[in-house]
Amino acid sequence: MTDKTNAPVGGKLTAVKGMNDVLPPQSATVEWLEAKVRQLMARYAYRNIRTPIVERTPLFVRGLGEVTDIVEKEMYCFEDRLNGDPLTLRPEATAGVVRAAIEHNLLYDGGKRLYYIGPMFRHERPQKGRYRQFDQIGAEALGFGGADVDAELILMASALWAEIGLSDVRLEINSLGQPAERLAHRQALIAHFEQHQGALDEDARRRLYSNPLRILDSKNPTMQTIVNAAPKLLDFLGEASLAHFETLQSILRASAVAYSVNPRLVRGMDYYNLTVFEFVTDRLGAQGTVCAGGRYDYLFEQLGGKPAPAVGWALGVDRVLELVKAGNQPVALPMLDAYAIVTDSAAMPTVLPILQRLRALGVSIQMHTSSNGDMGSMKSQFKRADASGARFALIFGPDEMAAEQVTIKPLRDASTQQISQPLADLAQWAPTLQLLL
Ligand code: ATP
C-alpha cells in the first residue's frame, strides 16, 4: 500500500522540499530576532496585525499583478474542498493586510501603522536563502501619503540593523513615479528594447509588452549593456514625484542614513509607485536582498477599497539571521536558572508542587525525569544538570528528603557556597534564590 507520495506506508516521512524545521537551539535565535522586532515596533508605534495564511486567489492576482513572477509561477493554489473556491497560501502579506484594512474599515479614523510576523509560501527552486516556506517580518503604514512616512519606515529598518549588530547592509532607493509617468517611460522602454530584440533573453522577450519595467531587474549578464542604456524612469518624473523623492532623501541625509539611488531598482510586485527601496548585502551571494519595500498608493482602490496611500517593507527572517550568524554577533539565548535533581521518584509529590511555586516566581527550572521510575544515579543527574547550562542545582536527595530540605548548589560559580533550606520555608528562601540568580 502507498500513500499519495508513493512512500510505503510506515516508511520514513520527511518535510516538504523547501519547507524547513526550525529546531532548538537555533529556534532561540528566531525568537531573539522576533523579540527585538516587537520592541522596535512598539518604539515606533506600529501595532501587530495577524491575517490568515490562506486568502482567496483573486486577492493576489489583482493585488500583485497577473504578470508578476509570484502570480505566474510561485503561488500554491488549491480549491476549497467544500465549494471549489480558489484559495492560495499567501506568498506575501501586504495584499492581505490591505484586504483586512478595507474589510474592517480600519482607516475610518485616520492612518494606521501595522506590523506582522509570519510564514509566506512561494513555489521557488529551493537554495540557500530561498525557500518555499519562509518567515517574513513586515511593516505597513496605511493612510499616509507623505515622504516623511517613507523615511520613518526606512529609519526603523536601519534602527533594526543597528539593534541586531548588522553593519554591512546598504540602502538603495528609487522612485517609480506615478502611473502616467510610468506609462510614458514604458513606451520609451518598449521602443528601446524593440531596437535590441536580438539581445533579449527569453524572459525579457516574454515581458517586453506585458511588463517591460521588470526587464530592468534582469540579472542576465549578457543583457546588462542594453539594460544600462535603457531610458531611465527618473527622467520621466514630474515635479510632484521628484519633490516626494527629494523630501525622502533630505530626511535620510539629515538622519545620516547612507543610501544610493539605483535607477534600475524595480520591485517584483506591480503595486508600487513613487518610493521603492531595498536593503542589500554582498555577504549572502545571489540572495542579497534582506529587506525590500515601497509605496503602494493604488492598492486600496485596486482591491475595491476607498483610495488610500500606503507604504511598507518586508524582510526575510532567514536572510537576516544568516547575516547575524556571518557577523558572529552574540545572540542572547535563554538561560536556565536551575536543574532539579531528584534521586527517588517517590519524592515527586513533594518536589513538583515546590517547583511549581518557584516557577510561578519566575525561576526557570528543568526537572530531572525518571524512565519508568528509575531516576538514575546522583552522578549521572549532575552530568545532566551541568549540560543543561543551569546556574544552580536544586538537590532533592535522600538526606534532603529525610530532613525536609532542599540543597541549592551553584554550578557555575565556585566561590558561592551551597546552602540548605527547609522546604516548609519556601516563602522565605525563594526570594533569596531569586537574588542569587
Ligand atoms: P528576491 O529578489 O530575492 O526573489 P523578492 O523581490 O521576491 O526577493 P519580496 O517579495 O520583496 O522579495 O520579499 C521581501 C524579502 O523576503 C526579500 O528581500 C527576502 O529577504 C525575503 N524572501 C523573498 N522570497 C524568499 C524566499 N523564497 N525564501 C526566503 N526569503 C525570501
Ligand code: MG
Ligand atoms: Mg522573488
